[in-house]
Amino acid sequence: QNGAAQTNAVRPAARSRRIFGNSNPPQETNETRGLDNRGLLQLQEERMQNQDRVASDLSALLKRQREMGASIGDELDLQNQMLSELDQNLDQTGNKLAAARRQTSRFS
Helix, strand or coil, rough: HHHHHHHEEEEECCCCCCCCCCCCCCCCCCCCCCHHHHHHHHHHHHHHHHHHHHHHHHHHHHHHHHHHHHHHHHHHHHHHHHHHHHHHHHHHHHHHHHHHHHHHHHCC
16 A cells, blocks of 8 residues: 555656756758758758857947947047136136226226
């Protein structure tokens, strides 16, 4: 009886070792139907080469955007420096103008 109880016991489901994707087998497509192993390998290599080209193009685009971002940052730093200098010059000019007004008010 003890042996019968053990055979009727529910066992935990076997855990899949797959990390990504589902466990369904790959489905045949019109593109792969009729291809032998060499044909499938060639198709896979062509797709991988295409992915490499796309990745390379994307990498070049991102590099260019990084360079543009750095150039924009440099330009903003320069513009901020120029605005700071302009602000200082305006303060000096305002101080000189205030001093000149005080002197002219003495003569009036």
